[in-house]
Amino acid sequence: MDKRNFAFDKTNFILLAVSMVIVVIGFLLMTGPASTDAAYEPDIFSVRRVKVAPVVCLIGFVSMIYAVIRKPKQ
Numbered sequence: 350m351d352k353r354n355f356a357f358d359k360t361n362f363i364l365l366a367v368s369m370v371i372v373v374i375g376f377l378l379m380t381g382p383a384s385t386d387a388a389y390e391p392d393i394f395s396v397r398r399v400k401v402a403p404v405v406c407l408i409g410f411v412s413m414i415y416a417v418i419r420k421p422k423q
Contacts (some may be wrong), residue, residue: 364370364416373408382422 379402384390391396 354394355421361419361421364419365413368413368416371409371412372406375402375404375409378402378405 377400381392381395381398382390384393
């Protein structure tokens with residue numbers, strides 16, 4: 350089968366995998382203890398969970414879009 354028939358090349362798949370790992374890291378940064386009725390957890394408003402993790406996820410999603418749109422070299 351001719352390689353020109355494929356929409357993605359090896360680099361596209363590598364970029365997609367790296368982007369997926371970045372998104373998973375962003376979601377892992379959002380995890381932490383939750384508040385309950387018995388105890389209030391102030392960590393739910395930490396900088397890591399409110400600012401850093403969403404930016405990391407956004408970077409991962411934007412890089413996924415780039416990996417899909419990127420045109421393989423001939």
